[in-house]
Amino acid sequence: MMLKVLALTVLAALPAAAAEDLRGTGDLGLIVEREAGSLLVVDRSERAAIGRIEGLGDLSHASLVYSPDERFAYVFGRDGGLTKVDILTRAIVRRVVQGGNSIGGAISDDGRLIAVANYEPGGVKVFDAETLDLVADVPMGSKTVGIADVPGSRFAVATWDTGEVWILDHSQDPAQPVITRLEGIGANPYDALLTGDGRTYIVGLFGEKGLTAIDLWQDPPQVTRFLPDYGKNQPDLPVYKMPHLQGWTLADGVFALPAVGLHQLLWVDAEGLTEIARTDLAGQPVFALARPDKREVWVNFAPPDNDKVQVVDVLTQQVTDTLTPGKGVLHMEFAPRGREVWLSVRDENRVEIRDTRSREVLGEIEARAPSGIFFTDRAHRTGL
């Protein structure tokens, strides 16, 4: 308890004072405090909170991306708000309510464009990263999901109502993207992911079983259906119960992905896109994230098992550890070279920091019902 009280005291004093200091931004991060509509600014090296940014609106299911200099973050709120924050001054730079219900965004690989996918009014809006002025508005006659930053100033997005994937190429004229439209992707895409090399865009389907992979290196992009039974064991469920595809991970030539509605991790050969193994788990998996060295996959769970985290060895596909950080483990973020992992323990209002090898608890930080943790090294990675 002493530790927690101390952390809170320090926090209250910090935001104004520290903002003037000269500092690098490579070891900073933001933690979403969804109920409070705020972001906690953290320092990885100090394992401490160094400030808070408030007034970001509805942050349920919020995500964010970073500018290439790792100073600014663009926060995509559920209320359609797009907010640019400055993590050095801990201030909101600009906030626009750009849609009625937004579910994610992406930053172009040159850092100049921010694209937002909208449920309401649907389609994609693209903004200038500097000013947040509208650059392009691309209606698609559908809600959009799973937007991602394809290399070459491009964005890929899937359309829920029409079962398509659109690729917007802004490299010639940011305001007039060249559009490649792929039809017949499958019924009701509910989420998508782009692999870290920007090559493969994988779409999850709510309206039918199976998944769709798109090879963006081919011209035209090559569409492949795979895992025809994926989602088969699951009765009709609302969308928010489907595992998010960002919980997929690619390690050592295989994808590890959460099974839908089962207490299992599926292993899929990345080349042939066929299932090669299953690992039994302690609960229904939500995220299955590779440690940065790809040697292990760390898994968290849906209720009632969301107090646990399991560690699975990639070589043997066996569970090697079951940890119990506490009630409501919503998210995990690894230090970029994998030395430690930060875990949001929402129901205990804290973030726990563990050594990824000894599993030892290295520290903890007080936070208000924390959910997503985002370190600034994401600025340098594709598909986040």
Next chain:
Amino acid sequence: MMLKVLALTVLAALPAAAAEDLRGTGDLGLIVEREAGSLLVVDRSERAAIGRIEGLGDLSHASLVYSPDERFAYVFGRDGGLTKVDILTRAIVRRVVQGGNSIGGAISDDGRLIAVANYEPGGVKVFDAETLDLVADVPMGSKTVGIADVPGSRFAVATWDTGEVWILDHSQDPAQPVITRLEGIGANPYDALLTGDGRTYIVGLFGEKGLTAIDLWQDPPQVTRFLPDYGKNQPDLPVYKMPHLQGWTLADGVFALPAVGLHQLLWVDAEGLTEIARTDLAGQPVFALARPDKREVWVNFAPPDNDKVQVVDVLTQQVTDTLTPGKGVLHMEFAPRGREVWLSVRDENRVEIRDTRSREVLGEIEARAPSGIFFTDRAHRTGL
């Protein structure tokens, strides 16, 4: 010419003024000016030099690594100097001459230790990253080469005189590393590389043909000899003529590596470690670097072809472009998400910036005989 004059003027004015500004460090970089013993501080977003740090001694073959916060760099000079510089204030924080002839260093994955491999007096010295105080001195009875940061506060290094690989594990006690010593690696290791996942340590041999790969995921580490003809076409040559292994690259399940003494790029299956293809090139390759999306490999050359850069497609293994940036292209560095590439054109005293897709020249920066270019995103990567 106007552009060059302008760049020089701005440079002269900048170092003092800009140092006080609050700024992110994710888009900064350092360019080695070897003859001048200085580092040019550059801003990727502005495509401009923003300062210079002088007085670093002999910077021939110099390399550097970054602190996790992307504020400090540790520079390993040929004269045995280890210099810590602050890229925000453009100042030397501390400089120690720690050996007689150093050939490279590494930073531990927790950012706390700096290890330097020495020709003179041999062995490895490990320093505190904060203070540069000596933490551990590990004599090995040999010159050492190819030091790399293995995950878990470990370092791997090869010994030139005794043909061994030593793995130093500092995770329990930084001052007393636990040592794993692998003998019979091959005659006269001259360089080594660690793959980006930290799994495979590859050692180049000067005293015999072939290479050695060490799988660090196995316990004990598994040693494999491969490419038994590698280096066969090359008569006895001084060490500095051998291609550096840092010029290797792993893309899409294959290694692309410069052939020794031939105008060819070799393609090696990463799983089986067997040669699968060769690509004819315009000269003797020095670096073969994958664009961050792994779709292309960019190659520069030894004299007399060091005015050229060739681009090779990973899918077809065909040369798709031959560029001629200018005399003395010594190094290439990609923006972390691959949107542009910076090229040192030493003999023309400038750095050229190109779009990696259109190949268009986007800008250039005046520099004094530039060699290595190092962007701060390296702080977040293993094996650099």
